[in-house]
Amino acid sequence: MTEETITPVPAAVAAEEPASDVGELSQWQLIWLRFRRNRLAMGGMVILAIMYLVVIFAGFLSPNAHDTQNLDYIYGPPDPITFVGPNGKLGLRPYTFATTTVLNQATFKWDFEIDRNTRIPIQFFVRGDTYKILWWRANLHLMGIAPPDRLYVWGADSLGRDMFARTLVGGQVSMTVGLVGIALTIFLGSVLGTISGFFGGTIDDAMQRVIEVIQSFPTIPLWAALAAALPNVSESFTMLHRYFLITVILSLVNWTGLARQLRAKVMSYRQADFTSAALVAGASNARIIFVHMLPNAASHIIVVAALAIPGMILGETSLSFLGLGIQPPMVSWGALLRDSQQVSTVVQHPWLILPGIGVVITVLGFSVLGDGLRDAVDPYSI
């Protein structure tokens, strides 16, 4: 491509360039600088990083495996933790209290009673249930108490399974649905949005109608209707298939927002001098799109994507809560919260809604992160 060779900058002009001690920052460095000044957004990023680490090491951090059933501890309450030792002094070693079951004479049900006199020391780095971290098998747990007793920091569910472990493992699904979904959204949204904005005319009109049709459905009912068409988990249709198709459904509805924004961007870039220059230099359409337009729009794509993640996480949670998303035995925050759909059950066992904390923190984290990114992408404003 000889047409594209740029004539070298004359030496005289080069000499007037700022001296090197002034330093030059790239667009991305400027964005990062601005982003770092936003304490709220930085906080959101740190919290998210911690959350991802926690859910990756879920097996190690929780005292029990998430699927170990304990029929002696059905709907067992959270074990209280104290730092006051048996001698009545505040120390460093945490203790929990023994729980006993008492037959309630009025309801004829087994109630749990916490025995405030018997302290059980909590041990660190104990061997227990086997779990998996990525591809690794291990049985070392951060905390635990001497067997046969088990430590339930967040209580137990209808089958006596550890709610804390289930919440952490559920996070593995809920916190990745948004990321996988957003990857698909970025792909669909940027391809279709760019085509629509670049070529205009009939293609653009058709695309805009399609987007309008998709946007004329309220999201959760449309997601629910699409998810209802998925077959139930079976031999040929595994949990992983279902998980993947749920993310596809979420992004099938979600790409429209990104496509619209990108279309507007690409349309304005078409008028820009750099596009005309590239055209005159004989660049192909593909080259203009991929080398000139998309890198310019990259920061906006990232912002729109970051702001769309919370919606996807909430979408998965709502779908699974309704029984249309992730289904047992796979766990996600929404699937866990499904157990609390019966209000009478939750009122008696309020710890069943604890997985909701995960949803709130993650969504909050992504919201402030996205907000901070949006403020940071325009580094030249003050």
Add this chain to the structure above:
Amino acid sequence: MLNYIIRRAGYALVTLLFVAIVGFLIIELPPGSYLDFRLRELRTLGGDYSVDMIKALEQRYGVNDPVHVKFWKWFSNFVQGDFGWSFQYERDVGELLSARIGYTLMFTLTSLIVSWVISITVGVYSATHRYTLPDYAITLFQFIGLSVPGFLLALVLMIFAQRTLGMEVGGLFSSRFREAPWSWPKFVDLLGHLWIPIIVIGASGTAWLSRVMRGNLLDVLNMQYVQTARSKGLQERKVIWKHAVRNALHPLVMVFGMSFPAIISGETVISIVLNLPTAGPLFINALLQQDMYLAVTFLMFLAVLLVVGNLVADIVLAWLDPRIQFE
């Protein structure tokens, strides 16, 4: 203006036609629908009666027809108000939905109005009192409101109401009024049950709209005409409400089209938790049971509502700001 309205209405009609196609596809999507199930059941039963039934059902829903005929059968019936049969409830879909859709509209519209009033007030306050303690507190609440899913908020409020206040929440009436005829105490009881759903349904919308309002107003407050108004010695109240707020409202009307679907989306899930007699729980249940004519009719109803709502928002916006007509 008339030209603009006609053009917009034309777009809306085209959109509605495509919406209908999507609705039809959703009916056809599930592998084993209730209709197939019923047909199989009738075939195994055998007998003259069953054969007649099968024929009637096949004729009505065009089971053996090519796709376009099938679509046309469904579409023409739909437009004429015959939405199909709910195989799960053994009743007419139109009849089932009409009993509940009134409540859906009541809850969503009330929540919408409440959330607009609150968000405009709160948005104006936090924009005029920027970087003060209340503004930070409002911002915090806005972020929380956006990140707590509606059904979770509903659950937390219900647990709180039941455990600490000892109130029976959920449903529309207390158990003693459920079967009673309408009376003043029953109405008061209804009002007592309404506030939780309305708060919960409107929460995320309010958080979002007040955030938008704050941003808009902050932009407008920097405009020169606001400065001019101040320099003329107008009262600050008049500057804010007569000059700034009026101009900051346009984008809010524009997002009206978006806030309505969001509210209906939330309402669908929240009604299940709060045990409200709206169409949401009926819809989700129909989906779980693959009772597709019932589910899709509700979905279509929402879509039609939104398309019409957007049309109205467009027209209102064009009336507020005549420049839009010529874009």
